[in-house]
Amino acid sequence: MRRGEAYAVALPILYMANTDTYVNDTAGTLALGHYHDEDTMVAVIIGTGTNACYVERTDAIIKCQGLLTNSGGMVVNMEWGNFWSSHLPRTSYDVDLDAESPNPNDQGFEKMISGMYLGDIVRRVILRMAQESDVFGDVTSSLSDPFILRTPMIAAMHEDDSPDLREVARILEDSLQMSDVPLKVRKLIVRVCDVVTRRAARLAAAGIVGILKKIGRDGSSGRSKTGGGGDSVNKMRRTVVAIEGGLFASYTMFREYLNEAIIDILGEEIAQKVVLRVSEDGSGVGAALLAAAYSSSVSMDQASSQ
Secondary structure, eight states: OOGGGHHHHHHHHHHHTTTSOOOOHHHHHHHHHHHHOTTEEEEEEESSSEEEEEEEEGGGSGGGTTOOOSSSEEEEEOOGGGOOOTTSOOOHHHHHHHHHSSSTTSOTTHHHHSHHHHHHHHHHHHHHHHHHSSTTSSOOGGGGSTTOSOHHHHHHHHTOOSTTOHHHHHHHHHHHOOOSOOHHHHHHHHHHHHHHHHHHHHHHHHHHHHHHHHTTOSSGGGOOTTSOOHHHHHHOOOEEEEEESHHHHHOHHHHHHHHHHHHHHHOHHHHTTEEEEEOSSHHHHHHHHHHHHHHHHHHHHHHHHO
16 A cells, blocks of 8 residues: 555554554554555465454444445454364364364364474374384384474475485484485375475465455456356456465475465466465564554544644
């Protein structure tokens, strides 16, 4: 948004906090993204944890009907990490991780897609493989330690492009005390990292497309039953999704799989209208932007009342 329009986003966000004004990292990311590009309608955090928010029409929110905002919109903080549905493809690894976590039956979606948990899902798969076969030889006790395999490690193994997968061998030995792992087994571990990461990215993409569908930015209104609607697609307004978090910004394969899934779900033509943009420190800078806009608004209101 233009600098003079900062209040249009600032006030709806701050209104939701009532008297205790605060802005979470997702809302801050959205604010900064919208400040630089008014087509930014969605913000997603995909890092250690995950969340999303988006701009919704005020008249589409029951509790806000009758509320007037400068923009006619309201920022909805989804807390989507706690999303749950019977349609989510949970495996036995997901069930066990959830049951053994400090917060069982909570943050189900987050436990399937965020950086806090992906490494441990991979560890659990490797552990079961080791227990049910002799592919790893003698199993070390370290493999049974929860969260000993962190997501940056699986990213490094996943993206190891050396012919002998020497980075995979180093991580297995240094972190799990698994030495002399054969190359074919190292390739198998890379495959496990790939499957877990790809699933996480595709689930995150499904969540993003769900938001786009909710706000009418998925191109569905321009599709006809016969597959036409090309002109409508061409007239679609681009939508920018601001994404912050190391999982998206630093994990190349995760980012590629997420983009791939967006195209698979929306179709290549419509997906071209959706821009996934890395946001750097959007949460902090965005919060500062909103605080400044709110402070200026209060000052203007005070001046006008004198």
